[in-house]
Amino acid sequence: xxxxxxxxxxxxxxxxRPRAREAMLAALDRLGNPSSIHAEGRAARGMLExxxxxxxxxxxxxxxxxxxxxxxxxAANLAVTPHLRAGRDSDPFDLLLLSAGEHPCVLKGHRxxxxxxxxxxxxxxxxxxxxxxxxxxxxxAGRRIMLALQAANNETGVVQPVAEAARLVHAAxxxxxxxxxxxxxRCNATxxxxxxxxxxxxxxxxxxxxxxxxxxxxxxGLHIDETILRGGGQEGGRRAGTENIAAAVGFASAFEAATGxxxxxxxxxxxxxxxxxxxxxxxxxxxxxxKSAPRLPNTSAFAAPGIAAHTLAMAxxxxxxxxxxxxxxxxxxxxxxxxxxxxxxxxxxxxxISLGWRSSAEDVELFGIALARVVDRIxxxxxxx
Numbered sequence: 001x002x003x004x005x006x007x008x009x010x011x012x013x014x015x016x017r018p019r020a021r022e023a024m025l026a027a028l029d030r031l032g033n034p035s036s037i038h039a040e041g042r043a044a045r046g047m048l049e050x051x052x053x054x055x056x057x058x059x060x061x062x063x064x065x066x067x068x069x070x071x072x073x074x075a076a077n078l079a080v081t082p083h084l085r086a087g088r089d090s091d092p093f094d095l096l097l098l099s100a101g102e103h104p105c106v107l108k109g110h111r112x113x114x115x116x117x118x119x120x121x122x123x124x125x126x127x128x129x130x131x132x133x134x135x136x137x138x139x140x141a142g143r144r145i146m147l148a149l150q151a152a153n154n155e156t157g158v159v160q161p162v163a164e165a166a167r168l169v170h171a172a173x174x175x176x177x178x179x180x181x182x183x184x185x186r187c188n189a190t191x192x193x194x195x196x197x198x199x200x201x202x203x204x205x206x207x208x209x210x211x212x213x214x215x216x217x218x219x220x221g222l223h224i225d226e227t228i229l230r231g232g233g234q235e236g237g238r239r240a241g242t243e244n245i246a247a248a249v250g251f252a253s254a255f256e257a258a259t260g261x262x263x264x265x266x267x268x269x270x271x272x273x274x275x276x277x278x279x280x281x282x283x284x285x286x287x288x289x290x291k292s293a294p295r296l297p298n299t300s301a302f303a304a305p306g307i308a309a310h311t312l313a314m315a316x317x318x319x320x321x322x323x324x325x326x327x328x329x330x331x332x333x334x335x336x337x338x339x340x341x342x343x344x345x346x347x348x349x350x351x352x353i354s355l356g357w358r359s360s361a362e363d364v365e366l367f368g369i370a371l372a373r374v375v376d377r378i379x380x381x382x383x384x385x
Contacts, residue, residue, distance in 0.1 A: 005366075006363035006366040006367050006370075007322045008321060008322060008323050008363060009322045009352075009353075010354040010355055011205070011299060011324070011354035012324055012354070013204045013205065014207040014357065015207060015356075015357075016208070016250075017207035017253070017254050020207060020208045020250040020253040020254040020257070022253075023253040024250040024253075026249075027047055027246040027248075027250075028246050030047065030245070031044075032045075033242060034243055035232065048243050048245050050249070050252070051245075051249045051251065051252035052066050052248070052252075054256055055214055055255050056216060059191060059199055059216055060191040060192050061217065064220075065217040065218070065220070065222075066214055067214065067215045067216070067236070067238045068235060068239070068244075069200075069212075069215055069239060070211055070213060071202050071203075071204075071210070071211060072201055074228070076105040076106045076110075076200055077105070077109040077228060078215055078227065078228055078238075079198050080110035080112070080146070080177055081093075081110065081111040081226065082094065082111065082116070083224055083226040084146065084224050085221075085225060086197075086222060087221045092225075093145065093146045093175075094143055095117075095140055095145045096117045096145075096146050096147075097120055097136060097145060097146070097148070098119050098147075098148050099119075099122065099128040099148070099149050099150070099160070100121055100128075100342035101126065101128070101150070101155075101158075101160075101338075101342055101343075103150060103154055103179055105179075106150070106179055107338075120136060121342065122342040122343050124343055125290050125292045125343070126156050126290035126293055126342075126343050127159075128165060130164060130165065134168055137169070137172040137174075145169065145174035146175050147165060147169045147177070148178075148179070149162055149177075149178055150178065150181075150182070150183075151178050151179065151180040151189050152180075152183040152186070153290070154181070154182050155337055155352055156290040156301045156339060156343075156350075157299025157300065157354070158294070159183070159187065159294040159296065162195065162196060163194055166194065166197075167195065170195075175197040175222075176196045176197050176198070177197065177198040178198065178200070179200055179201075180196075180199045180200065181201045181202045182296060183296070184255070184258070185258030185261075186258075187297075191216075196218065198215065198217055199215075200213065200214065200216070203247065203254060203255075207254040207257065207356070208247075208250045208255065209246075209247045209251065211247055212244065212250070212251040213251075214251070215238075227239060227240070258357070264357070266297070268298040268359065271355050271359055271360075271361065271364050272298060272299070272353075274364050275353055275368070276288060276302075279300075279368075279371065282372050282375050283307075283375060285304055285305055286304045287302060288300060288302045289302065289339075289340060289343065289345070289350055290343070298354050298356060298359075299352065299354045299355075300353050301352040302351055303350045303351070304351075307375070307378060309350050309351045311378070312351050312378075313351060315378070316367075316370050316374055319373060320370060321366060321371075323351055323352065323353050324351070324354070325350065325352070337350055
């Protein structure tokens, strides 16, 4: 008989929701290229545009302002560029500001020259320093500035002051691109609440299929001069290639489910708090990253002096618990977390647990039991050495 496992890595990916699977299977059974003008093509186009409209409405923009991509990474590479324009006659951006905690798809995926990208520090609680942002905007007054700022950090769950940053950037004549991958479906992440000009996010964090994402513009007039994928002119000329209809409708279904769960935040916060109580009982010296700041209700990251996070993650896996020692995009590479380092932590390795739609109290209980076993073994080996 298979032993039970607890999956606590939703910030890496979420299980596919049943309704998303059903929507995808229905789409796979339909014939037609959405660019074809015959009946089958028009039906396929209807499914694609229906999915686009649902997601666009959910973040507060028109359907024509949303571009489907292969994921948030492609969306970031597409959007964070000097060639994003606020109007046909507007000049390209000449300076990119980045928070030190951004996901690698933004830190490494932007298309600005290295000398035109400036990194802004985080405060000890993991939020972008608005003081540093203000000073940088003053120092570069008159330049065309873009700020790339995530809505919530994927490693710590810390919610960033996007609306406040947007006001500062807009007052300086700039634009804000927001990676809302971890925030959509977990907090109120829309154009009106965030004040961003561009949002990017992903399907599989919500319980939709992997390989689907979106880039959304707040308004008409925002466009990208230089696209990455060129060809037949799909997605309004912004992203060529035959559209993945099954992924799009699965994405839309998961999006509707995730954003429609009114009591899910309180449920997940309760499970997270229970997990943190168990961690504290086992590891009184544990430090929870960003706990003094607003956090996503589903995420907890902690560091314990003397215990390597990647060792702890592997040991928990053997005990039946899936947790993470950092961003999934860097998994398998035991190294310091750039987010923890930006927060000024000496113990830069962290363990992250993240919860989601299928998480239960039993998962948290299994985690607590497994953590106690693992820590006891680590301490025994340390004392015997």
